[in-house]
Amino acid sequence: MAFQQVFPLHPHHQVQKQVQQTYTPDLAVRLICPECLSQNPNIVEEFGAGDLVCASCGLVLGDRIVDTRSEWRTFANDEGDDPSRVGAASDPLMDGVEQLDTVISFRDGGSGLSRELQRAATRSQSGSRSERNLLTAFRDISSWCDQFTLPKTISDIAKQLYKRADEEKLLRGKPLEAVIAACIFIACRQAHVPRTFREICTLTHVSKKMLGQCYKALEQAFNLSPGATASANKTGQTTGAEGLLGRFCNHLDLPPNVQAICSDIIIQARNLGIAAGRSPVSIAGGAIYFASHLLGCAKSAKEISTVAGVSDGTIKLVYKLYYMDRKSLVKKQWVAEGKAKLERLPDAP
Structure with missing residues (x-):
């Protein structure tokens, strides 16, 4: 005797098929205020407070009403459509260019659908x-x-x-x-x-x-x-070697006074024509090497070269030019106050 089904399910495990019902709004239902029982109710949505209020008697019929209006208001006719809560802020640099785009993922389980979708998106992409x-x-x-x-x-x-x-x-x-x-x-x-x-x-x-x-x-x-x-x-701000000192000193974990003294040394050297023609990076590195030894918080040329991106030989060359005129670059006030000591400077290579 042949069974119609090889392994029939137990009746207890069989799932009964339910008829799907289609739900539609009942147009015969009306929202009426239970206080005034008016046949023509005047229900007002107070979006500012999030309440549903009867305008006739003032009874609050509901709270926490979601505001579905636009986030901004437009009063001029030439400003286009009223902005809504969709998308990012508009970029003024992209005036006249469509700023909405769609990014399609590469993950498609190996089916190849993502590549076809990307090609279709590229063909249908608007704009020149x-x-x-x-x-x-x-x-x-x-x-x-x-x-x-x-x-x-x-x-x-x-x-x-x-x-x-x-x-x-x-x-x-x-x-x-x-x-x-x-x-x-x-x-x-x-x-x-x-x-x-x-x-x-x-x-x-x-x-x-x-x-x-x-x-x-x-x-x-x-x-x-x-x-x-x-x-x-006009404001006196420079973007040469002085502008690089702050970042280099921060990466080298130097005290704040090192940057100020380095800046004074670079300005004085520029006025005297020392290390003229050198790149700002080399001048900044050499000044940091000079000032760090001068103030007692010495950094090696290799450490400075790693941060500045120049060779340690270039830094030592600029330091040699500064060392030769060290008495002209170091202010007497720094020595008198005990901030700087010329004895700390290593001999020029």
Whole structure:
């Protein structure tokens, strides 16, 4: 005798099929205030307090009402649609460019659907090629600034500079990474937190030669002073070797007075023409090596070279130039107060 089912289930384990019911709102039900029992109730939603109130008698019928209106109010007719609680804040630099996008994950269980979805999204993506390049550049600028722990101010300056360069077609034919690196380099100097060419090249993996070409083109096109803006020069703020001292001293865990004395030594050496023509990084490293020994908190040339990104031989060469004119660089007031001692300085190599 053949069974219709090889392993039939026990009746106790069989699941009875239930008929799915379709739920629809009952239009015959009306919300009536139980206090005034009016056939035409005047129910008001107080979104400010989150209450549902009867306007006739003032009875609170419900609380914790969710506000479904827009978060902002628009009073002008030319401002477009009323903004709602959807999406991030609009970027003024992306005026006229669609700022909403969809990111499709690569994880599809090996079915290959993600690749097809990405191709379809790329084909259906609105906007011209220049707009897509602008979105890509802005995304890379934000990503690199985050990796370099740079504030949002620098990211905004770099984006604005890149947009202007793209509108004027200044760097046509240059790699996108090189243009972005030059914009970040200039933005750091404009915000008085300068970074060296070596640091920017390490971050963006752009050659120093290509970065220098893009930087020179932007500097000439926008009439940028080398290292600072005109307004910064008026206030006395510099972005040369003095601007690098704060970051280097913090990484070396030096006392606060070392940075101030290093700055005075660099300014005095510049006035005397000592170490003229050297790069700001080399001058900052040599000044830190000189001042740290002078104040009794000595740091080795190798430690300073690791932070500054220059060789210890270059640091010792600048130190040798400072050591030869040490009596002119060290103020007598520092020696009188006991802050500095010339005997602490090691002999020049």
